[in-house]
Amino acid sequence: MASFELLVEVRRREGIADPEGATVQRALPALGFDTVGRVRMGRAIRVEVEAPDEAAARAVGVSLANRLLANPVMEDSEILACRALPGAADAAPGAGEPR
Amino acid sequence: MASFELLVEVRRREGIADPEGATVQRALPALGFDTVGRVRMGRAIRVEVEAPDEAAARAVGVSLANRLLANPVMEDSEILACRALPGAADAAPGAGEPR
Amino acid sequence: MTATVGVVVFPGSNCEHDVVSGIERAGGHARLLWHQDPDLGDVDAVVLPGGFAHGDYLRAGALARFAPVMAAVTDFAAAGGPVVGICNGFQVLTEAGLLPGALQKNRGLRFVCATVPVEVSSTTTVLTELAGQGQVLALPVNHFVGSYTCDRRTLDELRAEERVVVRYVENPNGSLDDIAGICNPGRNVVGLMPHPERASDPLLGSVDGLVLLRSLLHAAAGAGAGAGAGAGPLLSAHDQPPISL
Amino acid sequence: MDDESLTVPAPGAVPAPGAVPVGADVHRALGLTDEEAAAIVAILGRPPNHVELAMYAVMWSEHCSYKSSRRHLGRLPTDGPHVLVGPGENAGVVDVGDGIAVAIRIESHNHPSAVEPYQGAATGVGGILRDIFTMGARPIALMDALFFGTLDDARTRWLMEGVVAGISGYGNSVGVPTVGGELTFAPGYARNPLVNVLCLGVLPVERLVLARATGAGNLAVLLGSPTGRDGIGGVSVLASAGFGGADDGAKRPSVQVGDPYEEKRLVEACLELLDRHLVVGVQDLGGAGLACATSETAGRAGMGMDVDVRAVPCREPGMAPYEVMTSESQERMLAIVTPADLDEVHAVCRRWEVRSAVVGVVTDPDPASGTGRLRILDGRGGHVLADVPAASLADDAPRYDRPLAPPRDLERRRADDPAALPAPADCTEDLLAMVLDPSWVYRQYDHQLFLNTVVAPGSDAAVLRLAAPGLPTSAKGLALSTDSNPRWCSVDPRRGTELLVAESALNVACGGARPLALVNCLNFGNPEHPEVMWQLSESVDGMAAACSALGIPVVGGNVSLYNESGGADIDPTPVVAVLGVVDRLERVPATVTLVEGASLVLVGGTRTELAGSRWAVERRDHRGGALADWDPHGHRRLLDAVVELVGRPGLLVGVHDVADGGLALALAELALRSEVGVRVGEVAGHGELFSEAPGRVVVATFEADRVVGMCRAAGLDARVLGEAGGDRVVVGDLVDVALAELRAAWRDQLAGALED
Numbered sequence A, B: 001m002a003s004f005e006l007l008v009e010v011r012r013r014e015g016i017a018d019p020e021g022a023t024v025q026r027a028l029p030a031l032g033f034d035t036v037g038r039v040r041m042g043r044a045i046r047v048e049v050e051a052p053d054e055a056a057a058r059a060v061g062v063s064l065a066n067r068l069l070a071n072p073v074m075e076d077s078e079i080l081a082c083r084a085l086p087g088a089a090d091a092a093p094g095a096g097e098p099r
Numbered sequence C: 001m002t003a004t005v006g007v008v009v010f011p012g013s014n015c016e017h018d019v020v021s022g023i024e025r026a027g028g029h030a031r032l033l034w035h036q037d038p039d040l041g042d043v044d045a046v047v048l049p050g051g052f053a054h055g056d057y058l059r060a061g062a063l064a065r066f067a068p069v070m071a072a073v074t075d076f077a078a079a080g081g082p083v084v085g086i087c088n089g090f091q092v093l094t095e096a097g098l099l100p101g102a103l104q105k106n107r108g109l110r111f112v113c114a115t116v117p118v119e120v121s122s123t124t125t126v127l128t129e130l131a132g133q134g135q136v137l138a139l140p141v142n143h144f145v146g147s148y149t150c151d152r153r154t155l156d157e158l159r160a161e162e163r164v165v166v167r168y169v170e171n172p173n174g175s176l177d178d179i180a181g182i183c184n185p186g187r188n189v190v191g192l193m194p195h196p197e198r199a200s201d202p203l204l205g206s207v208d209g210l211v212l213l214r215s216l217l218h219a220a221a222g223a224g225a226g227a228g229a230g231a232g233p234l235l236s237a238h239d240q241p242p243i244s245l
Numbered sequence D: 001m002d003d004e005s006l007t008v009p010a011p012g013a014v015p016a017p018g019a020v021p022v023g024a025d026v027h028r029a030l031g032l033t034d035e036e037a038a039a040i041v042a043i044l045g046r047p048p049n050h051v052e053l054a055m056y057a058v059m060w061s062e063h064c065s066y067k068s069s070r071r072h073l074g075r076l077p078t079d080g081p082h083v084l085v086g087p088g089e090n091a092g093v094v095d096v097g098d099g100i101a102v103a104i105r106i107e108s109h110n111h112p113s114a115v116e117p118y119q120g121a122a123t124g125v126g127g128i129l130r131d132i133f134t135m136g137a138r139p140i141a142l143m144d145a146l147f148f149g150t151l152d153d154a155r156t157r158w159l160m161e162g163v164v165a166g167i168s169g170y171g172n173s174v175g176v177p178t179v180g181g182e183l184t185f186a187p188g189y190a191r192n193p194l195v196n197v198l199c200l201g202v203l204p205v206e207r208l209v210l211a212r213a214t215g216a217g218n219l220a221v222l223l224g225s226p227t228g229r230d231g232i233g234g235v236s237v238l239a240s241a242g243f244g245g246a247d248d249g250a251k252r253p254s255v256q257v258g259d260p261y262e263e264k265r266l267v268e269a270c271l272e273l274l275d276r277h278l279v280v281g282v283q284d285l286g287g288a289g290l291a292c293a294t295s296e297t298a299g300r301a302g303m304g305m306d307v308d309v310r311a312v313p314c315r316e317p318g319m320a321p322y323e324v325m326t327s328e329s330q331e332r333m334l335a336i337v338t339p340a341d342l343d344e345v346h347a348v349c350r351r352w353e354v355r356s357a358v359v360g361v362v363t364d365p366d367p368a369s370g371t372g373r374l375r376i377l378d379g380r381g382g383h384v385l386a387d388v389p390a391a392s393l394a395d396d397a398p399r400y401d402r403p404l405a406p407p408r409d410l411e412r413r414r415a416d417d418p419a420a421l422p423a424p425a426d427c428t429e430d431l432l433a434m435v436l437d438p439s440w441v442y443r444q445y446d447h448q449l450f451l452n453t454v455v456a457p458g459s460d461a462a463v464l465r466l467a468a469p470g471l472p473t474s475a476k477g478l479a480l481s482t483d484s485n486p487r488w489c490s491v492d493p494r495r496g497t498e499l500l501v502a503e504s505a506l507n508v509a510c511g512g513a514r515p516l517a518l519v520n521c522l523n524f525g526n527p528e529h530p531e532v533m534w535q536l537s538e539s540v541d542g543m544a545a546a547c548s549a550l551g552i553p554v555v556g557g558n559v560s561l562y563n564e565s566g567g568a569d570i571d572p573t574p575v576v577a578v579l580g581v582v583d584r585l586e587r588v589p590a591t592v593t594l595v596e597g598a599s600l601v602l603v604g605g606t607r608t609e610l611a612g613s614r615w616a617v618e619r620r621d622h623r624g625g626a627l628a629d630w631d632p633h634g635h636r637r638l639l640d641a642v643v644e645l646v647g648r649p650g651l652l653v654g655v656h657d658v659a660d661g662g663l664a665l666a667l668a669e670l671a672l673r674s675e676v677g678v679r680v681g682e683v684a685g686h687g688e689l690f691s692e693a694p695g696r697v698v699v700a701t702f703e704a705d706r707v708v709g710m711c712r713a714a715g716l717d718a719r720v721l722g723e724a725g726g727d728r729v730v731v732g733d734l735v736d737v738a739l740a741e742l743r744a745a746w747r748d749q750l751a752g753a754l755e756d
């Protein structure tokens, strides 16, 4: 087994309103950001997974995203990255320690 | 000018409590995800920027992240991706257009 | 002479009228200020009230700190004027760099509306000078993002300089060191999560907030008399200055 | 639904009769029956085109047209000397004196909450707020009545967490306190939770506005959020279709997302426009979106309106006209403005950062027919995309007299009296299972904002000061209670609803207030089931009878049908909310609390009926019997006496009506909220202990003789039950439990299930 860190993005589906993104967008010109157009707010979730290989780790990530992280009625999710953690099998993760 | 879409990740600094990540993490074993370790919740913000080239677009992203998107007391930010949008210079952005 | 308190209204603020009524019950005058105002006019103190300025979108206070009025508030604070941020106002003050640290979502990830005991930890600030050291007040808290956090160095400094102004007796949100409110080095800028204005009328159960509002009026009357002459405002080295527009 | 079949007709091809043939079954895909489609052809004198058909489909949905329930609702008493606006407008309005009027309404958001609990509940709050400020009232309080499955079910916990977070997230942020509500758990709601939200607003009487588009040439200005493809078809699909078992997914159209920050600015902008007399009328956009708002404002005024779909600010490119007209995007209002005031209106909106766009103009009725036409134009002066009689969308909706029939086993069930159940040797265990502390819910709601909440959640009724910026000063107060009892109503929907009204009125009296008006939300199952229609009809009759007997007019309501899951209808769940007025609110009235050494006095006659009680239904799974009789005249005397007792300075130290869980729970709640024990001597048995029929109140006082004397003088039974004190709750030889144990059970019911 090896350790992987997955980066999952959860974002509103196209067509679903994103008031937070729209509000930030409207505030930008007054802050001098006049070249910035559409802003969309989503979540970036980093997850550490024990798996035999990257493909297996990604599979866990997809299942986690669909079952827990995103509400499929209004959100899409995507695995943005998956990287092997160095010698992680033994190293205990730091903050947010598992119970 | 061309259009770019930047993906900015904002995450909590090491050592800053992450109650959302911890809550998800605690829920995992009951759902059968027993190979998942640490979970960290952050934001994924997608921003469209008009800029002469990718470097310039990234520079706007960095400035936006530092001045607004992240609170340096508790958060770090990173530009995860920057991609050119096809023929975007003329297409008016849809969402939340300013009046 | 009764002091006049300017109460700043951002779009999304919702406690402004409650603060005005609390100030009046404490014997002062209050006037609403608009977030677009470039100056504060003739006020002796400023309150940033509770609510959800700009919807609290992105982060509580993140957009509000860029409002034109905040440049004026910063100048006013720098000249020693009393500035108090209540709840959302506290969040705005930290985002603006007028107070150190930040406010995070509550432990438990739920909004908390309750009246809780709060202890006065310092009586040398504009909000507490008429209160007793160690006095316990029953004050309403009402927030989702109220868990105070800062780095080790800042915390040490806050403690060493006795800049923790009020502490929870029963911590409702996971706040670091039970912090309910802090002040700047000049002790004229105070931010706190509990709402003194909600405890200013016997019909609502507690009048414990009045001593805080009276302190503010007292300080405001003093500051009005000797504006600028008072203790110099000290922005500590790591307080980032707000970006003025 | 096949989107392709709903594209815009070619320019110029419009309403010439028959010009755009609509596929024979398109109307069915839109939820219209063949008869309804024929009715549309008759109204127009030609086949409708797609835009027209879409508008009729959403306006004639159950949700918007009340087609199954309307003929029954007419039986409710709606008149009273204080009623300024009764049912039919966006909210009911009553005159409470001192130049102040109160607007009130309750509405369901059940089906959206079943799909996305946070956003479903949040947008429910947003919608009910708009109904209130549409009338010119400033919203000052919300309440929520919630019904879920049981907490051993993970989906129920997810739904409950989401719904409460959604109400909290939207209500707190928009800045309106949530001052009370209801919480019910029963297996029938597991897949179909009920989320009913009430809003109360106040206004100076002279600011009352009605949503009417008068004055030809006046402009229709759309305020608020840009329009997206939110809830397209949602009215007919989301709100009017039940949820099957497994494949909820198929019925999941786009979820609407609430934006409380937009709503907050919209409230402030609209109230400023009204204060400055810059609008002729305003109407919120809810179900059926612009189609509804434009046709209703024009139709009510007997006028027409030309609407330019291209002028509507859109969130997404390429929206078809039918989408623009039926979108349910949140946080939008339609204001009717004179051309002279337009610039000022735009300026006010700019200050509040609210979008404003002229989208239409009021037109005179067609001289030939005398009817106002709603015309949808493709650009100002452009092609006519739709042309229908404005009032027909609302007024000509079908009304069904659906078959109704009592359940076949009604007589057998009525005969099955729970009195025959064996008496428990010790009632403590039953009591421990019934206590539940709802503060897990209301701690998440700002219930203090505006400094009006004199009695916070946790007592029989919320009591509010009658104050708001811009309102004349008044020494009066308001009391408000929401109530429901699906257990009673499943035993007997008529009597159950009568008792419900009686209970709600009594709750308000416990707050020291005279009941003044009632609003209701009728949550029922599938109206195509005759038994459900019978339940609805019975419930309406019960409400009508009780309201008439108690002199409480019904000023508004809402109906939610098709609440079913897996083919089973929910128990009949009418929710009522009674508004009362406190004449002089000078001190905090007695609430659900005790003081050591006070005497406990039971006011009202002894009752022992157990049919429909929590003890019978929840603890013994027994759903039969006949509900207790009630005496409306005696109840009126009780209401008056309670108001009198609560109003006497210092006479009472605590008060609580006997309802859910009976005398046992009333005593337990008094003890739990004050942390003072109770010692009660003789109670006749578990029948008296757990009977729920409203008509009894427990008061705590140090002047028991005086209280008993006053009650008897008013023709009411009253007797001393025992006294407050100690650290146990003891009732004869039926209950004996340490307060600490009771408290742990009380706390754990919710917190234990929902906290990790």
Ligand SMILES: Nc1ncnc2c1ncn2[C@@H]1O[C@H](COP(=O)(O)OP(=O)(O)O)[C@@H](O)[C@H]1O
Pocket: D144, D145, D146, D178, D179, D180, D181, D182, D183, D438, D441, D442, D456, D457, D458, D459, D460, D461, D462, D481, D482, D483, D507, D659, D660
């Ligand atoms: N969903 C809720 N939201 C807010 N307050 C609630 C909710 N459910 C219950 N409460 C509050 O808890 C208290 C007890 O509720 P309930 O037992 O229904 O009262 P009653 O039986 O007197 O009508 C009331 O003050 C009520 O307003």
Ligand SMILES: [Mg+2]
Pocket: D459, D460, D461, D507, D656, D657, D659
């Ligand atoms: Mg009650």
